[in-house]
Amino acid sequence: MLKGMEFRIYPNRIQETIIQKTFGCSRVVYNSGLALRIEEYKNGNSIGYKETSSMLTSMKKTEEYSWLKEVDSIALQQSLRDLDKAYKNFFAKRASFPKFKSKHSHNKNYRTQNVGGNISVAGKYIKLPKLGYVKSKISMPVNGKINNATIKQTPSGKYFCVLNVEVPDVFYSNDGCMIGLDVGIKTFYTDSNNNILTNPKNLIKSEKKLAKEQRKLSRMVKGSSNWNRQRIKVARIHEKISNQRNDFLHKESAKLVKENQIICIEDLNVKGMVRNHKLAKAISDVSWSKFFDMLEYKSAFYGTEIIKVPRFYPSSQICGCCGYKNPNIKNLSIREWECPVCGTYHDRDGNAAKNILKMGLSLRVTA
Structure with a gap:
């Protein structure tokens, strides 16, 4: 089992300089490889990773690019592998055409x-190629084989190291319950047991502060020292919103899988839903896809089973008691309704969650 472990690192000035050089060299190699592949394609040739790797070897031998030898050579090769993967994703229609990286x-x-143990964890330090031992905040034990490490810098200037660790397969038990979830914007979700989880709306709560700092940034000369300091302030607000959102999603998702054997959810077309400009910000803030x-x-x-109910299943319109379909409930403003056939009074979201659970279980039986 592969597991990603992220730790904040605190490089000294020399290590920070090497990290920044590696960022720049990786960007140059990626852009050079992309330019070569575009040029060869125009000439009627199709090349891959092997040809771009040979290009990198040739670049290192020239005086113009001799500084590429100063950084981790494996990192440069990985940037070309990332380019090759981007091309494969494009031709498989999973992504758009690769773009040049901006300075x-x-x-x-x-x-x-990790080659020959050049990446390891020792106490409060992480050993990395070319950097040596970097001071880190180790928040969890690293028990397993480290395959690779990703060094990244956030827009606010913080450094992190993400270790890809091969750990033994470990499985936990759940409480064996079954649940259906109807996600929303006002309420994050309503489950089939009529429990309601309120949407924290992290972006909306910080929107005024973010707008104020963003206005200050827009008045400054781009590239100046004051502009850069203000840019970091704005980045930190965005970072805090993201951290709050991720913390909420991690806690709720962990709670659900621990409590339930079966979780039924809707197969939502979130990418299509955000095209609605009136709801796009709210849908992005609630982060259904990430959840x-x-x-x-x-x-x-x-060992929890996730069952996705077809996106066009009218869960809100069907009476959970008698199965009557009420087409009037297509109107989203109707939050409660009474079934004209059996007289059962329904909360829109609670009824939808129960129908999602029923539909999910029926799909499981037929499968």
Whole structure:
């Protein structure tokens, strides 16, 4: 089982200089490889990783690019592997065409492989190629084989190291319950047991402060010292919102997989839903896709089964008692309704969650 472990690192000035050089060299190699592949394609040739790797070897031999030898050579090779993967994703229609990396980007990272034990954890330090022992905040034990490490810098200037660790397969037990979830914007979700989880709305709570600091930034001369200090202030607000959101999603997803054997959810087209400009910000803030992804990978640890109900299943319109379909409930403003056939009074979201659970269990039986 592969597990990603992220730790904050505190490089000294020399180590920070080497990290920044590696960021720059990886970007140059990636862009050079992309330019070569585009040029060869125009000439009617198709090349891959092997040809771009030969290009890197030739670049190192020239005086113009001799500074590429100063950084971790594996990191440069990995940037070309990332380029090759980006091309494969494009031709498989999983992503758009690769773009050139900007020198002015504030999201920087590079990846290096563990070769001969050059990546390890020792007490409060992480040993990394070319950097040596870097002071770190080790928040969890690293028990397993380290495959690779990704060094990244956030827009606020913090450094992190993400270790890809091969750990023994460990499985935990769950409480054996079954639940259906109907996600929303006002309430994060309503479950089939009529429990309601309120949406924390982290972005909305920080929106005024963010807008104030963003206005200050827009008045400053781009690239100046004051502009850079203000940019970091804005980045820290964004970072705090992201951390709050991720903390909430991790806690709730972990709680659900620990308590339930079966979790039924909707197969939502979130990418299509955010095209609605009136709801796009709210949908992005609630992060349904990330929440569902967390449920998926955490379910493997606890033996929880995630069942996705088809997106066009009218869970809100069907009476959970008699099965009558009420087309009037397509109107989202109707939050409560009474079934004209059996007279049962329904909360819109609670009824939808119960129907999602029923539909999910029926799909499981037929499968």
